[in-house]
Amino acid sequence: MKLLSGIVLSLTLFLNAGIADSKPDPVVDELDQLADEALQLTKFSRFEEAKSLLERYAVLFSEHGMKEQTFTMDELRVLSAAHHEALRAVTSVDGEKEERIRLVTAFRLANDAVQSNHQPMWLEMESPVMDGFRQVKNAALDGDRESYDRHLNAFLSTYRVIQPSLKIDLPAEKLQKIDSKIAFLDKYRSNFTEQDWASQLEDFEADLKSLFTGVDEDEADPSLWWVISMTGSVIILTLSYVSWRKYKGEKKEMKRKDRNN
Known part of the structure; x- marks a missing residue:
């Protein structure tokens, strides 16, 4: 015995x-908290305070995230780009509030994606993304070009909120497939008929749905x-x-x- x-x-x-x-890195936790607080302040239109937190984030990110190799190169690239957009949003003198919130939310979700292996926050965007695309599909199948353009613009704005997080959590090939189809829809938005788009939209809806399956498993x-x-x-x-x-x-x-x- x-x-x-x-x-x-x-x-x-x-x-x-x-x-x-x-266990989570305390530096990553602090960065995530700064991003979360910046988002909350942005929602209340307290842009100067949100700017201060994002600037504090930049200092901490530079001191620890880059020098101590806390993140991978892909994470550094995605977080840097998302932070730049968030800072631009809160410092813009003529930006609409909804667009500011979208950009800072995208930054917030990307930070969470770095440290969350189980149930990342961007998965909660499944309903807005899928509902937005169904409106695009219905407008296309009805042959309503004006409605199609309006719903496609709304869908693209919603999708861009989770796009940085997808770059962190998904294989590059899978994301590239989705992005190429979205670019196709956007580029040829004025050249569709009900017959031409029916099968393509159904396939793309399935591809979108696949973004939200399997990611929440404990890795x-x-x-x-x-x-x-x-x-x-x-x-x-x-x-x-x-x-x-x-x-x-x-x-x-x-x-x-x-x-x-």
Whole structure:
């Protein structure tokens, strides 16, 4: 039993160490909090205060995010671009409030996407994105060009809110496929008929839906699952070995008693 206890203790310490390593980075947490507060201030039209928080974000991001390699190169690129747009939104003298909120929201969601492996916030945009596209599809199938243009513009604005987050969380090939189809819809918006667009719009709706499936699964570190699997396997093998030793010992003791009798 000492052998079993030693193995279990060693593996437990190793497993706890792996879990500790997976804890969120405090720098990333602080950056995410700054982005969240900037969004809340933007919603209340407190643009100067939001600007101050975004500038504080830029300093912290430069000091830790870049120098200490807290983020991957792709994350650095996406967050830098989203931050630039958010800062431009709150400092613009003639920007509409809704557009300001959209740009700062896109920045906020991108920050969350960096640190959230389970249920990133951008998944909550599924209904606005899908409902917006269905309006585009219905207008196209009805042959209503004016309504199609209006709904397509609204859909594109909604999609751009989650686009930075998609660049962080999705494979490049999958996102490129979606973006190319969106660009096609936008470029050839005036050249459609009900017959030409029906199948294409149905396919694209399925592609959009696929953005929101599978991402919310818990993406734990594969090495952690390996440790858990190995722990269970070793414990089972050890218990089997201990049971076998006990069985052999009892059998040997019975033989010794039989000889004595």
